[in-house]
Amino acid sequence: MGKRFERALLLCPEKYSFSNSFKEILANMAGEVRSYDLGAEISKRVIKINSQVFRLPHVARKRWESYF
Secondary structure, eight states: OOSOEEEEEEEOOTTSHHHHHHHHHHHHHEEEEEEEOHHHHSOHHHHHHHHHGGGSOHHHHHHHHHHO
16 A cells, blocks of 8 residues: 555454454554444443434434434
């Protein structure tokens, strides 16, 4: 690859080995690499609700979206 990145952000669950491998690859290509595990910040219940939120009435969906 021709051009190096200055910074890289990896949004991936850290429980997978893919995350570690990809982080090392990005470290070779970028000056600064940060990874963020969204699953560690948000509970599984909230993620499940968020995946089904489109089924809620419009008022409830707007309230849920404003939460995020």
